[in-house]
Amino acid sequence: MAQNSSRPVGRHHLHIPGPTPVPDRILRAMDTPIIDHRGPEFAKLAKRCLDGVKTIFKTTNPVIIYTATGTGAWEAALVNTLSPGDKVLVYETGQFSNLWKAMAEKLGLKPEVMASDWRTGADPAKIEARLAEDKNKEIKAVCVLHNETSTGCLSPVNEIRKAIDKANHPALLLVDTISSLASTDYRHDEWGVDVTVGGAQKGLMLPPGMSFNAISDKALAANKTAKLPKAFLAWDEMLNMNKVGFFPYTPATQMLQGLAVAIDMLHEEGLDNVFARHNRLAEATRRAVKAWGFDIICKDPKYYSPTITSVLTPEGVDADAFRALALSNFNVSYGASFGRFAGKMFRIGHLGDINDGDMLGGLAVTEMALTLANIPHKKGGVQAAMDYIASAHAKPSRAAAE
Template sequence: MPASKHAPGRHFLQIPGPTNVPDRVLRAIDNPTMDHRGPEFGELGKDILANLRRIFQTQGPVVIYPASGTGAWEAALTNTLSPGDTVLMSRTGWFATLWKEMADRLGLDATFLDTDWRRGADPDAIGDALAKDRDHRIKAVCVVHNETSTGCTSRIDEVRAAIDKAKHPALLMVDTISSLASIDYKHDAWGVDVTVAGSQKGLMLPPGLSFNAISPKALKATETAKLPRSYWDWRPMLAANETGYFPFTPATNLLYGLNAAVGMLLEEGLDNVFARHDRHAEATRRAVRVWGLEIQCAEPRHYSSSLTAVRVPEGHSADALRATILKRFNMSLGNGLGPLKDKVFRIGHLGDFGDLQLIGTLGGVEMGLRAAGIPHKTGGTQAAIDYLAGNA
């Protein structure tokens, strides 16, 4: 098979994850593998687990699996629930749909609260469903914090308030795979019982690690949960983690990278990390509006700071636009998923990402719109430049 033709310049990977891995993290991963039973590894493990609590904003335990975020979904469900338990889930997009399908396969009774895929979860609808559940058949409420397919972020603090108002004992489980370390998230303050996360987005790592942050209430639920679990069982993980070790062979070199990535986030300061993502998201939305295109998220309070999903005009192909941009300008954008297939393209602006990278990204999109013949107005990239220059 002939080699692919070299494309000069840096490839712009602007999908909403996996994100670009910084050199510092790559160099850490490149270190020689150490003995995962030796004393040096135990100290590394304790440092990583302690610092991860700062990222999740929790005083409780965080466990790490060598898995994609899908594994952390399964761990959240199997450690806390029993066959036939009812779970209430909000269908905010494609990834919420996949989590619901997993619940079905595990033998849970998953009830879906639908949305139009243009806003986050509806706290009022969740509260109403819980208020009607006088027998407390619903054992968990599952919400995707930032829906990667739509660019809509749910207000988890408001979901927590709705659960409390209904005086319902259901566990609150939240997927932060595309929001952790990009959008402010408070596991403890928002009363979340299980937080799900992955390594390949805001944590600036390759895919391969997933996480659960666990509340005391969720730990208590493991005592009565009857869903089968072995690899995903929190109990041996937590026991081994007390000394910095794992009950199985961990992804040692990815943990080196995680240590470096968490260090970078804490050096920048989480408030600064969140402000940077907010600023880049606003610059992107200003560009989209000047182009005359429509943002998929229709509720400004639910705008995502991790990505922006953009609708193409009726009769035009988002996938054709993406293909043109890749071929002409060496940039990858996210595709539409499920009902949004070929209707939207997604601009990722999360992770290790600065002003110049954003302007290059938006310039590539604007050139691509012209090259693909998508009706638009010029000047979107300039609008972003003006915003960023005036809001350092």
């Protein structure tokens, strides 16, 4: 009998910038009997997660866990701190910053957009200058994506906080870390962030369906006077129930089982080691892309993302057709293109539970797909990545020998 040639063999090369591959250990943790979400066993699990996730955000303040994707946490950050007609400053770094802006409009806020070419992160100096102009303090919040998922540009959140302070402005700082949390250094408390938005399906290595708000004392104070409508997303009810290990509605029990293990795994590796691994894989990917002769959407190295590399394809090349060819022939998925770069780029994700071999395998099939698609490129991208990774691993041993 002939084999079914339509069955993909082996594991899928998932190199989208999230959702990321879910480790077997987390899958096993979620593959357990449902427990009573009002019983003592659940309370222990909830407290383990609520306390543990603070260490990922690097905060001692509450972190609220929602049964929703990151979009829900976006909305929660806005409705729990702001009132109808409030002006918010949104720095446009790409497609997802624009989506957050569009949500603000739908909620009855007045977003002011700081436009960019989508090829850098947010500029603290420009934010400082705009806030300094706001003599009447009409701007109530500054919304920034730590890592713009559509372009692969990382914004300097710590410097943005300093810029707000230099302008002597009371605006809240709201930061989206959906594609950076648990993948690159982030410090909610130390950097003075008021609301940090996070998602479970990327650096935290979980399936989609869970998101977070880490909140400062200043955000909690703003919550007392915020007048935007809220019910499911309201902080006050969540905080009251969380104190005793429960939720005001039926929570995603199995996601919490997975979250507890994900937090354990991150600390077993060590957060600094997690960040170093992501930086290594990101640099290896960029070296491959440059060796192929392609441009990276993020044009300034100081804004390079540790989790996503957006690749600009040559003039006349349909990036989405290339993605389809690569999937069909090599079972690899890349991130889609958006907005002003629609059809002109593809995004390589290098985040979550992936190692050097996983990344090199993904880059190897990329180079083969470029050849199959007859896209003009130079050879040797994978070799450049291999050389870099080998040298990165050799450095610690050399230092020890010295």
